[in-house]
Amino acid sequence: MPLDLQQIRQQFPSLRRPAIFLDNPGGTQIAQASLDRMLAYLTQHNANHEGVFATSRESDAVLEEAHRAMADFLNAECPEEIVFGNNMTSLTLHISRSISCTWKPGDEIVVTHLDHDANITPWVLAAQDRGVSVRWVDFHPEDGTLNLEEMGKALEGKPRLLAFGYASNALGTINPVKKVVEMAHAAGALVYVDAVQYAPHGPIDVQAIDCDFLVCSSYKFFGPHTGALYGRYALLDELFPYKVRPVPNDPPGKFETGTQNHEGLAGVLGAIEYLEWVGGTFGGDYVEKYAERYSERRLRLKQAMATIRSYEFEISRLLLDVLEETPGVTIYGLTDPRRLEERVPTFSFTLKGWHPRQVAEELDKAGIYVWDGNYYASAVTERLGLEESGGMVRVGPVHYNTVEEIDRLGEAIRRIATNKG
Numbered sequence: 348m349p350l351d352l353q354q355i356r357q358q359f360p361s362l363r364r365p366a367i368f369l370d371n372p373g374g375t376q377i378a379q380a381s382l383d384r385m386l387a388y389l390t391q392h393n394a395n396h397e398g399v400f401a402t403s404r405e406s407d408a409v410l411e412e413a414h415r416a417m418a419d420f421l422n423a424e425c426p427e428e429i430v431f432g433n434n435m436t437s438l439t440l441h442i443s444r445s446i447s448c449t450w451k452p453g454d455e456i457v458v459t460h461l462d463h464d465a466n467i468t469p470w471v472l473a474a475q476d477r478g479v480s481v482r483w484v485d486f487h488p489e490d491g492t493l494n495l496e497e498m499g500k501a502l503e504g505k506p507r508l509l510a511f512g513y514a515s516n517a518l519g520t521i522n523p524v525k526k527v528v529e530m531a532h533a534a535g536a537l538v539y540v541d542a543v544q545y546a547p548h549g550p551i552d553v554q555a556i557d558c559d560f561l562v563c564s565s566y567k568f569f570g571p572h573t574g575a576l577y578g579r580y581a582l583l584d585e586l587f588p589y590k591v592r593p594v595p596n597d598p599p600g601k602f603e604t605g606t607q608n609h610e611g612l613a614g615v616l617g618a619i620e621y622l623e624w625v626g627g628t629f630g631g632d633y634v635e636k637y638a639e640r641y642s643e644r645r646l647r648l649k650q651a652m653a654t655i656r657s658y659e660f661e662i663s664r665l666l667l668d669v670l671e672e673t674p675g676v677t678i679y680g681l682t683d684p685r686r687l688e689e690r691v692p693t694f695s696f697t698l699k700g701w702h703p704r705q706v707a708e709e710l711d712k713a714g715i716y717v718w719d720g721n722y723y724a725s726a727v728t729e730r731l732g733l734e735e736s737g738g739m740v741r742v743g744p745v746h747y748n749t750v751e752e753i754d755r756l757g758e759a760i761r762r763i764a765t766n767k768g
């Protein structure tokens with residue numbers, strides 16, 4: 348059953364604003380279910396962790412349920428494999444200290460030019476601290492896909508770690524994650540996957556892709572500003588934690604330093620409940636496909652993400668047409684309509700004669716919100732030679748965006764393109 352956009356949009360109070368939100372790769376709007384969970388937490392259960400009194404017990408129950416829900420979302424083996432934190436960047440900076448503890452001078456690690464800087468610099472800094480060298484894997488500038496030949500060569504150095512992304516926040520490319528993890532494991536490397544951009548667009552199964560770590564951020568998938576890290580239990584268990592003494596030595600607590608953002612965790616739970624509703628309401632077509640491997644909430648979440656992905660193909664196709672029809676537009680990343688499976692609907696482009704900032708400002712005047720610049724994927728804009736000229740304009744629909752909104756974006760861009768340049 349296809350998504351009912353009217354019903355979907357009713358779940359997002361901020362979509363009542365007369366605006367077109369295409370800034371989603373920078374952060375989505377929040378679902379009512381997530382807001383409800385946060386309000387209920389703060390007004391009914393607000394307390395610190397591990398007290399013997401009622402609100403503390405209730406609060407702990409919410410935090411535990413948030414870990415369970417996130418484990419279901421990612422198909423982790425158990426909730427103890429989920430570490431919450433402020434955001435992906437802070438989690439990565441933190442755990443990179445623990446992961447790099449055993450690196451020795453002469454060791455190597457691998458990062459890619461296609462990644463957001465949050466999955467590059469934490470590793471480069473850790474490497475500097477330990478006297479470890481960093482190898483960079485390129486992407487093909489003509490279509491934004493990862494250079495797998497170079498990846499193979501980089502892995503020949505038997506690196507300690509490969510850090511790479513599930514999907515690019517600049518070019519929209521979805522990497523062949525399972526295959527790359529296999530290649531890295533064959534070379535003896537641990538694999539750290541940044542799934543921040545992929546999480547709102549498709550199903551994730553950490554056991555199927557067999558990664559060691561995977562990170563995402565709930566404000567990119569309809570929840571509040573809170574990050575989550577999956578780590579294989581045995582690894583989390585053995586890693587040295589940078590923590591204060593009274594904190595337990597078991598995962599995930601040993602990495603959840605200080606008082607957590609409890610209302611944020613409640614909000615993550617609510618966002619996942621929203622997605623569970625999407626799966627249960629609209630995901631009927633995917634029951635058969637997934638029922639063998641998943642059940643209950645895990646199944647409904649897979650149904651949700653598959654339904655969302657299928658709707659987003661249509662939106663991608665339309666957006667691609669709209670951009671390609673506009674004179675002066677250059678799209679960076681995959682544009683072959685037969686290869687939409689290999690991308691999320693995040694499209695970046697430049698418009699001849701216009702600075703990306705000016706395009707974003709003109710679109711804002713039309714009530715259309717988009718990003719411009721490098722969105723912290725500075726390795727991408729540098730590689731494409733666009734860093735000095737203001738980067739690119741980025742439009743990123745999600746499943747609550749409508750066909751009419753994409754049409755209106757098209758009209759607005761064509762108006763800008765024909766005014767000047």
Ligand SMILES: Cc1ncc(COP(=O)(O)O)c(C=O)c1O
Nearest residue numbers: 434435436463465516543544564
């Ligand atoms: C691909 C990717 N990785 C990492 C991040 C950083 O996430 P956070 O803001 O949670 O630190 C972002 C944010 O835009 C991103 O798009």
